[in-house]
Amino acid sequence: MRHVALLRGINVGGHHRVPMKDLRATFERLGFSEVRTYVQSGNVVFGAESPEREAIERAIRRDFGFPVDVMLRSAVEWATLAPRNPYPAQAEADGTKVHVAFLHHEPEPDRLHALRARVFGEDTWECSGRELYLHTPNGLGQSRLDLAPLRQPATVRNWRTVQAIGDLLG
Known part of the structure; x- marks a missing residue:
């Protein structure tokens, strides 16, 4: 199933820099498939059975060194x-x-x-x-x-x- 992760407050005014290439790698390390990003504001589309928001937030904190709130929606919800x-x-x-x-x-x-x-x-x-x-x-x-x-x-x-x-x- 496809999902969307929306990251809050990254790449704004030079703070909380998260290169999209690195963000895609974080999602891939979590085992997600077909990971794609859209613009620099932290929009990630990916495939997964049942992703957990908290696990994504922990991985981002681990990989980038700061906490980021993530809003998670399924493709069905997005529609x-x-x-x-x-x-x-x-x-x-x-x-x-x-x-x-x-x-x-x-x-x-x-x-x-x-x-x-x-x-x-x-x-x-x-x-x-x-x-x-x-x-x-x-x-x-x-x-x-x-x-x-x-x-x-x-x-x-x-x-x-x-x-x-x-x-x-x-």
Whole structure:
């Protein structure tokens, strides 16, 4: 079965440098097959029966010397992202203005309430399972959206990247 691992916070501003060639080697040492990466932000597509997020995180820490949160999704889960996207027209118009925040687990209702209580200007979001769909009309760099109230790690990918990873999954 094919899977996607999304690494949080690597290769940003010169911190936590992880060359993609080395990352592929880490995944191959874990016994995963057909390992491919997409761009430098830590997107890995690979084959495995039942990968464990914690084992991947331990291997990355061992090989690169720092902890990295990993969000893991199966190809089946990935295929549900587009049908669940509440912003399809915006994604079609500009895939850099619609994002998906990937979480470890579905947020608790009180955490979603705390997030909803904040004002984010023109930015909007909707939660669906372990993903938050974000629409940032002025771009993510200008966004005031803060996911801290969720109290769990998140890593964000724009819609173009989500689609490209889907293409890699086949």
